[in-house]
Amino acid sequence: MELLTTNNVWMMICTALVFFMHLGFAFLEIGLTRQKNTINILFKNIFIITMGLLLYCLVGFNLMYPGDFNGFLGFAGFGLDAPMADGALDLAYNGGYTYWTDFLFQGMFAATAATIVSGAVAERMKIGPFMIFTVIYVGLIYPIAGSWKWGGGFLDKLGFYDFAGSTLVHSVGGWAALVAVCLLGARIGKYKDGKPQAIPGHNIPLATAGVLILWLGWFGFNGGSVLSADPELTSLVLVTTCLAAAAGGVVAAIASTVMYKNLDLTMFLNGILGGLVGITAGADVMSPTNAIIIGAIAGLLIVFAVSFIDKLKLDDPVGAIAVHLVCGIWGTLAVGIFGFSALTNDAGEFLNASGSVVATSSEAANSLSFLPQLYGVLAYAGFCIISSFVIIFILKKTVGIRVSEKEELEGLDAHEHGMDAYPDFRLNER
Amino acid sequence: MELLTTNNVWMMICTALVFFMHLGFAFLEIGLTRQKNTINILFKNIFIITMGLLLYCLVGFNLMYPGDFNGFLGFAGFGLDAPMADGALDLAYNGGYTYWTDFLFQGMFAATAATIVSGAVAERMKIGPFMIFTVIYVGLIYPIAGSWKWGGGFLDKLGFYDFAGSTLVHSVGGWAALVAVCLLGARIGKYKDGKPQAIPGHNIPLATAGVLILWLGWFGFNGGSVLSADPELTSLVLVTTCLAAAAGGVVAAIASTVMYKNLDLTMFLNGILGGLVGITAGADVMSPTNAIIIGAIAGLLIVFAVSFIDKLKLDDPVGAIAVHLVCGIWGTLAVGIFGFSALTNDAGEFLNASGSVVATSSEAANSLSFLPQLYGVLAYAGFCIISSFVIIFILKKTVGIRVSEKEELEGLDAHEHGMDAYPDFRLNER
C-alpha cells in the first residue's frame, strides 16, 4: 500500500510535467515563427491539449490498451471504466499506480503527436482542416499505432523496444509532419531562386523558455515511463535523459559554429531537443556514457538534417522533422546498437538498473538485436505515412489545407481569429 | 511513517504548484490588459503572495483553523505553534502530513482570493488602497469565511460541501471583485454611447501561458485538497479536474465561434478556467462523465456571463467575475445536483473513490442534497459582499480608490512606479 501510494505520487507528478510540456511546445512554436501567426499557433496548441484529452477519454485509451487482441487493432469500449475487484477499485491495477493515473499520463502523451505536426505546418495551414486532422490523428491513429507496442501488439511480441516513445510518440508525429509539409508546400518567401531563406522567429526568449520547459517535462515523459517509482530505474532514466540533452545541445552548438562561424542559439536549442528525443527509446537501459554518445550523435544529426531538409525544399519552420523524426529514428535504432548498456559488472555481464545480471554480452546481442528495432521503425513509417497522407490528401482535395496568399501575407491571426497577439507594440511587417 | 512521508511529499509538491499559480495569475492579468499598467499589476501580484504569506502566518492560519469554536469566529493565537506530543513534534497531526506543510499549503490558498480581485480592478485602482484591501481581505475575511467550512464551523455542520474551494476560494474572491468593480466604475473608453468596447490585452502569449500555468497549478490546488496522497482519490481528482478544464475550454470555444463567427482564443482560455473553477467544489466525488458535463456547462456559462457582465456595464478586464464567481457558484451547486457520482456499482449504489458503498441512490440524495449547497453559496455571498463593500466603501470615501484621469490615460506604471515594463520596444498609445 505504501509503495502503491509512492508509485502513484511519482506517476501523478510525471503526468503534471508532461502536461506542462504543452506550454513548452507552444512557446517554442510561437517563438520560432512570426508574430502575425502567434494567436493561431496558441489556439492550435490549446485545442490539441483540450480536445486531445477528451478524445483520449472517449476512445483513445481503450484503443491503445485494448487488453487481449489480435495484435493490430482492438477496442475495449467507449469512455473510462475503472477496474473493480471484490466490489472495490482494483488497487493492484498495473501493479504500481491507479487506473485514473494511467489514463491521465497516457492522455498527456497522446496530444504530443499532434503538437509535433502543428510546428511543421505553422504559418500557412488552415486551422479548420488542422483541427480535423488532430481529431483523427490523436483519436485514432496514435492509439492504434501505440497499441502495437505498448498495448502488447505484434511489435511488442517481435521484441521491438521503445521505452518512452522515440518512435511511438516522436516519429509518429514526425512522419505526419513530413507528409503534411510535402502536401502543404513552403511558406511564401521561404525559397528565392531555389535557395532557402532564413525566416527568423519573432520571440527567441519564449522559444528558449519553451526548450527548458520541454526539458523539464522530459523528467516526467521519460521518468514516468518507468511506470513506477522504482528508485534505480527512475533516477538512471533522469540521468541519461539530462546527459543526452546536454550532449546534444553542446555538440549541435559546436558543429553549427564550425559550419556557419556563428554561435547559433536556435541550433543549440534544437540540439538539446534532438538529444532528448534520441535518448527516449532507451533511457532506461543506457549507461551515462552511452547516453552522452547517443545525445551527441543526435546533436550532429540535427545540424545536418535541418540543412538537408531545407535543401529538399521541405519548409519546416520549427525544425520538427529533424528533431522528432530524424532523432526519433536514431534513438530507436540506437537501442539496437548499444543494447542494454546501463551497467556491466567486472565479469562483463550486462546488468539491469537494479544490478541483477540480465545477460552476458552474447546473449544480450541475441535478445536485443538491431533488426526488431528496424522493423519497428519501418512499420510505423508505413502506417503513419499512409494514414496521414490519406487524411491530409482528402482534406486538401475537399476543404483545402492552405490559407490564401493574402491571409498568409497578412497573418493568420487577423484572418482566422480577428486578434493581435501584441496590440500595444509597433510591429515590423514580415 | 512511510505513509506519512509519502503524504507529506505529495502535499509539499501540491503546495509548490499552488505557489506557482501566482505566476499564472500574474501572466494572465498582464496579458489581458494594456502594456502601460504592467508594472502595476506585477507589483500587486508580488505584494499579494509575499504579504499574504506573512499575514497568514501571523493571524490567518489560526483564524481559519481555530480548533473548537462557536462556528462563526475563533482564533487560536498569533503566529505558528507546532503541536507537540510526548516532547516531540506530533507526527500524527492531521493524520497525513506535518503542521508546517499544512500551514504552507493553506497559506498559498489564502493569497488566491486577493489575486482574483486584482484582475477585476486592473488598470484603474490606486495601488495603496488595493494593498490595504488585500491586507484585510487575506488577513481577516478569507480565514474567517474559510473557518465556517474547512475549520469545522457552522456550514460544515450543515452538510455544506466544498472540496477545494469553488466557493471558499473562488467565490470569496469573486464577490469582492464584483463589489470592487461596482464601486470603481469602468475604465475610460470601455463604454461608448452605452456600448461596451473591446480593450484587447497586450500580450496574449503570456496570457495563454498564464492559463496553462494555472491549469498545472490546479493539479496541486485540487490534488492537494485531498490532504493526503490517497492514490484513488488524488488520481480521480486529477482526472476530473483535467477533463472539466478540457470540456470547459472546448465548449466555450465552440459557443463563442457560433455566436461571434470567430475562433476566439481568449474565450477558449477563460472556458478552461471556468471548467477548473467549476469542478473544484466536487472534484473528488464526480465521475469523469459528470466532470465533463460540469466543465462543459461552465464553458457555456463563461461565454454568456462575460457578455452579460459587459452589458451590465461592469468592467472586468480579465473576466474574473465570470470565471471565479459565476463558475464558482455553478460548481458549488453542481455538487448538490450531481451528488457523489464518481462511481456506481452494478446494483446502482454509490461508491466513494476507494470503491466502498457510500449510499444507495435515495440515501445519497438525502445525505447530500441541494439545499446545503445553496445555503453555503448564500452565506458566503452575504458575508463577502458586505465585508468587501464596507472595506472598499470606506477606502473610497477616505483616501479614494481610483487613480486620476491623467494617470489612467498615461498608465499606472509611469505614475505609481516610475518604470516602463518594456523600455526597448516602441509602443502604441492606448
Place this chain on the structure above:
Amino acid sequence: MELLTTNNVWMMICTALVFFMHLGFAFLEIGLTRQKNTINILFKNIFIITMGLLLYCLVGFNLMYPGDFNGFLGFAGFGLDAPMADGALDLAYNGGYTYWTDFLFQGMFAATAATIVSGAVAERMKIGPFMIFTVIYVGLIYPIAGSWKWGGGFLDKLGFYDFAGSTLVHSVGGWAALVAVCLLGARIGKYKDGKPQAIPGHNIPLATAGVLILWLGWFGFNGGSVLSADPELTSLVLVTTCLAAAAGGVVAAIASTVMYKNLDLTMFLNGILGGLVGITAGADVMSPTNAIIIGAIAGLLIVFAVSFIDKLKLDDPVGAIAVHLVCGIWGTLAVGIFGFSALTNDAGEFLNASGSVVATSSEAANSLSFLPQLYGVLAYAGFCIISSFVIIFILKKTVGIRVSEKEELEGLDAHEHGMDAYPDFRLNER
C-alpha cells in the same frame, strides 16, 4: 525500501525544480538588461546548464565528493561509477536515495555558481572567455570549494554550517561576480560625470517571472538539501524558505519606497531573492520567526547594497553581487547568530525538527558558535577571489574579456550571434 523510494521521489522532484531555476535565472537576467544582448545572455545560460552537467559528470562530482581525503583536495576518478554491494547496486547509498539522483541533484547545483557570474558581467563580456571561465569554475573551482564542507573537508570538521549553500553556492558565485565586474569595468553610459545612471531592463514581466520561477526552484534547492524526504525537516525548510522570501521582498519594497518615494518592483524582486539566499544556510534550523527576521534583514541589505555597489562604480546589471554575495554572507553568519532556533520546548531547550532535544541554550551556543561561520566565509572569500582573479586576469591579458565599443553599443546579439531576439518588434536604440 518504501522509504528509500519516497526519499528518492522527493529528491528527483527537487532536482527537477533546481533544473528549472535555470529558466528563472535566464528570464531574470534578460529581463533586467537591454534587448540587444538578449540572445547572448540566453546562449550563456543554455551553455552553463548543458556544459555544466557534462563537466560535473566528467570531473566535478568526484572532485566534490572524493570520499576520504586530506580535507583540501581529492578526486575519486573520472566519470560516474555507481557503487555496488553484493553484485547489485548499493541501495543503501547515502541512506536515502540513489547514486544517480545524488549526481543529478548536485550537478544542477554546480551550474548555478556560473549563472550568478553571468548576470553580473552581462552586456559587455566576450562570450568566448566567459565560456572558458565557466568550464574552469564549474568544472574545478566549485567542486573543490564544495568538498571542504559537503565533501567532508576541513571546514566541515571545523564545525562550519551551510545547509544548502548560502556560501557554498551563492557566495562562491558572488565572489567571482565581484572579481569579474572589477576586471571588466562598467558598461558604456553607466556613469556620467561620476554618477550612476539607471539602465532599465527591457522586459520586466520576464524578470518577474524569473523571480517567481527561482522561488519555486528554491523549494527544491532547500527542500532537497535535506537529502531525504524527512517530513518534519523538509516541511520546516519550505516554511522558513517561503517566509524569508516574503519578508525579504516586503522589507525591501518598504525600504526602497521610503528612500526613493517610489514603489520599485525591481527592488521588491531582489528583496525576495535576498531573503531566499539569506535563509539558505540555515533553512533547516531556524524557527519561522527567525526566518522572517533573517529574510527581513536580507531585504534591507539588498536596498543598501545595491546603492552602495553602484556608488563604488561596480556595474552589476542584475544586482547579483548584492543578492548572492552580500546576502550569502549574511545568511551564513546568521546561522552563527541565531543558532538552532527552530524549536524550543517549555524548558527552553533547543529541539531539532523532529522534536528531540539538541541542546540546552548554553550548549547550543557552544556547539554552533559564530566563529566557524566566519572562518567559512573568509576561507571561501580567499579561495574564490584568488581563483577567479587568476582565471579572469589571464583571460583579460591574453584573449581579452571585453567586447569592442562598437559591439557593445550595437549589442552582442548582432555581433556574436548574428541574430535578433525580437525581429518583428520595432525597437528603441539604447
